[in-house]
Every structure is written in structure tokens, then in C-alpha cells.
Amino acid sequence: MRRFTDNRGFLVENTNPEILKGSKHFFYTSSAPGIIRGNHYHKHKVEWFCIIKGKCRFVTENIKTRQREETVVTDTDNILFRTEPFIAHAMENVGNTEMILLGFVNKVLDPKQPDTYSYKVI
Numbered sequence: 001m002r003r004f005t006d007n008r009g010f011l012v013e014n015t016n017p018e019i020l021k022g023s024k025h026f027f028y029t030s031s032a033p034g035i036i037r038g039n040h041y042h043k044h045k046v047e048w049f050c051i052i053k054g055k056c057r058f059v060t061e062n063i064k065t066r067q068r069e070e071t072v073v074t075d076t077d078n079i080l081f082r083t084e085p086f087i088a089h090a091m092e093n094v095g096n097t098e099m100i101l102l103g104f105v106n107k108v109l110d111p112k113q114p115d116t117y118s119y120k121v122i
Contacts, residue, residue, distance in 0.1 A: 030098055033098075044115050045105055046106040049089075
């Protein structure tokens with residue numbers, strides 16, 4: 001993603017339409033320092049995540065192979081993470097301030113079939 005900065009502040013945008021192709025739903029969350037979100041996987045959903053404020057430890061684990069990946073990102077890194085079905089994921093606010101995470105999903109949430117399965121990653 002690209003960041004543009006001027007005297008008004010900044011704008012970050014995805015300049016590649018293929019990256020979020022298929023996204024149909026979005027959300028954002030706020031987390032206090034030390035809070036962990038996620039710790040689950042989906043069988044059908046694909047999700048993209050971007051930290052728009054704060055510092056995040058993003059951890060994924062393939063529930064079939066147990067392969068893990070971990071990275072720490074901040075709001076100035078302009079990174080978009082993608083999780084596929086059966087990839088458990090968790091996001092922890094490892095900063096000293098509020099963390100805001102923006103998420104995109106390929107399916108609109110159906111409360112009757114949430115497609116969310118608990119799996120402890122962190």
C-alpha cells in the first residue's frame with residue numbers, strides 16, 4: 001500500500017485492485033495495550049487486515065501443518081495481511097497506546113453461520 005503525506009496529514013491507499021479482489025465486508029476494531037483479538041480460524045472466509053493506528057503483533061498458524069508466522073507492524077508500515085481458510089490468526093496490541101485495526105472480508109457476516117472457530121494462537 002502507498003502512503004501520501006502533506007500538511008493536512010496522510011492518506012494510505014491500496015493501488016492494486018487485485019489485492020482486495022472479492023472483499024465484500026469490512027470492519028474496524030479498537031484495542032487497548034495488551035489486548036489480543038482473533039485466536040480463531042475460518043473454513044470459508046478470506047480476511048485482509050491493516051493496522052491504521054498503533055503497534056500489532058500479528059501471528060498466524062496453519063491448523064493442518066502447524067506452521068507459524070509472526071510479525072510486528074505499526075501504523076506507519078502500510079502493510080496489508082491476508083489470511084486464508086484454515087489459517088488461525090491473532091492480533092495483539094503490543095504498543096503503549098490504542099490500536100485500531102481495519103479488516104476486510106470476502107463474505108458478509110451471517111450471524112446464523114459465522115464461520116469462526118476458536119483456536120489459540122497467542
